[in-house]
Amino acid sequence: MYNKLGRYVLMAIFAFSALVSVYFYQYQLALISATLSAFILWSHIKQSSVLLASKHFKNSDYERAEQVLNEVNRPDMLSKGRRGFYEFMRANIALKREDYETAEYHFQIASRYPLGGKNDKAYVLIHLANLALRKRDAQKALVYTERAKELATSSRAIEIIKNIEKEAEKLAN
The missing domain is CATH 1.20.5 (Single alpha-helices involved in coiled-coils or other helix-helix interfaces)
Known part of the structure; x- marks a missing residue:
């Protein structure tokens, strides 16, 4: 590390x-x-410095986590497991800065790689659905929530998905 x-x-x-x-x-x-x-x-x-960055990310030190993530010259060369976490952290840091385009880009990439478990992948899809709602794209949000429903295991994730579906249906009508 x-x-x-x-x-x-x-x-x-x-x-x-x-x-x-x-x-x-x-x-x-x-x-x-x-x-x-x-x-x-x-x-x-x-492996690069992804594990070290995740330590800072979990401690909510997003500036330091981003500095460590910037050390990764070629994220496409990372192993599958590390690449998913790399993109997930990049996306969340962009969300904290309210850079929604960058966050969506990194969440899209993170959704293609394995993360910790099914529930983690469901949260990536939930974030993508929220970003689609922000763009007023109800159809895209509903597609993401359908995929997230299949993966969600926690009651909190299921509750969030239901709320997003309600908002998307309001937006579609």
Whole structure:
């Protein structure tokens, strides 16, 4: 759970250790050091700083969470699980700033990736339905709520879906 700079420093240390081990004919140590450096590189590409950002996000430190998320150069290279959380956090940060277009964009992407569970995915769809209502698109909101109904497991989520459906039906009439 290191930031970008910390991972780069660790990779450099292990790479240097591998070179020193080769210089002293310690090939097993060189292999271990090179493997650790490669593992950290893989972790940097596939996992990045999403876990560290989620820690800040859960503590409602959205500024710091966004700073850590900005360290991710290529979100398309993240693993499926990390990409979903990355997009979910980006969308929620955009919602807090009332940047609804960006929030909708990130929620759309988050809906394509696995999240924690069915209920989490239902909340993504609920957010999308709310954003559709904000745009006065009742039909889109109803489609999102139908999909969210299939996934919702908590009574709170089901209640929110019912409220959105009522608002969408008022808007459609």
